[in-house]
Amino acid sequence: MAYTNKQSTKLECTLCPHNCKIALGKSGICFVRTNNKMHLGLPFKGILSAVNIDPIEKKPLNRFLPGSKILSIGFYGCNFHCQFCQNYTISQGTELSDKNNYFSPLEIIEMAKKKGLKSIAYTYSEPVIHFEYIMECAQLARKNGINNVLITNGFLNPEPAKELLSLMDGVNVDLKAFTQSFYNKVGGKIEPVKDFIKLAAELTHLEITTLIIPGENDSDKEILDIANFIASLNPDIPLHISAYYPVYKSAIPGTSKETILRLTKLASEVLNYIYPGNIY
Numbered sequence: 252m253a254y255t256n257k258q259s260t261k262l263e264c265t266l267c268p269h270n271c272k273i274a275l276g277k278s279g280i281c282f283v284r285t286n287n288k289m290h291l292g293l294p295f296k297g298i299l300s301a302v303n304i305d306p307i308e309k310k311p312l313n314r315f316l317p318g319s320k321i322l323s324i325g326f327y328g329c330n331f332h333c334q335f336c337q338n339y340t341i342s343q344g345t346e347l348s349d350k351n352n353y354f355s356p357l358e359i360i361e362m363a364k365k366k367g368l369k370s371i372a373y374t375y376s377e378p379v380i381h382f383e384y385i386m387e388c389a390q391l392a393r394k395n396g397i398n399n400v401l402i403t404n405g406f407l408n409p410e411p412a413k414e415l416l417s418l419m420d421g422v423n424v425d426l427k428a429f430t431q432s433f434y435n436k437v438g439g440k441i442e443p444v445k446d447f448i449k450l451a452a453e454l455t456h457l458e459i460t461t462l463i464i465p466g467e468n469d470s471d472k473e474i475l476d477i478a479n480f481i482a483s484l485n486p487d488i489p490l491h492i493s494a495y496y497p498v499y500k501s502a503i504p505g506t507s508k509e510t511i512l513r514l515t516k517l518a519s520e521v522l523n524y525i526y527p528g529n530i531y
């Protein structure tokens with residue numbers, strides 16, 4: 252399904268809650284979906300930024316096939332624009348994309364099979380804006396007995412979210428904070444992300460990650476709001492509380508180990524599985 256509407260000289264993309272109205276020859280907020288003569292253009296479909304084999308815990312997923320390795324594929328572009336993006340070289344533009352780095356869904360599945368891997372992760376930059384490619388890959392993976400794993404910001408409209416999540420075996424959603432004021436800064440909205448999380452909790456194995464940024468989302472109240480929201484769905488949903496480090500346009504100093512451990516302790520009073528991350 253294309254998830255577009257034609258509106259005089261603009262093409263509306265209804266894939267994510269931005270619902271961009273894209274002028275002829277231009278792209279939406281994510282940089283990768285275009286108005287090509289009033290039809291949806293996907294010039295970066297199948298152009299991968301990375302293909303790696305990772306421990307599944309690195310995604311992070313700690314309670315889905317623990318100890319296994321996963322074929323991780325990455326893309327370009329994102330529908331958020333975080334000042335602190337840890338993958339900004341591939342998420343905040345398409346300049347580094349190489350048309351020669353195209354992989355068909357069949358090539359991806361064959362690669363996973365050849366390496367004896369049980370799962371494929373759609374990861375690194377935001378995968379959901381490459382909806383069509385992931386759907387093709389995921390359907391083929393299912394037919395070949397390979398699991399699909401999505402690592403996402405969860406900013407997707409409900410209809411495509413349902414389609415995509417019904418093919419996923421594991422998902423990690425980045426719940427960036429629990430306030431709209433934080434989501435304003437990254438160019439998003441919190442409510443659609445919460446809706447996506449609720450849907451994911453119903454349809455697949457779900458884990459959640461929050462990157463803790465000093466002064467932005469590191470208060471006791473914020474972590475308790477996050478933990479209580481997750482617990483209202485299922486207290487067994489794992490929460491990864493991860494330390495941020497300064498990168499891209501953010502000069503805020505990195506998160507201390509003490510902060511991560513304090514928030515981990517607090518969240519542990521509400522949830523059954525908390526994993527501190529990125530602390531040394």
Ligand code: SF4
Pocket residue numbers: 264265266267268269270271278279280281282283284330380
């Ligand atoms: S997927 Fe991209 S083009 Fe479509 S609405 Fe979202 S940001 Fe806009």
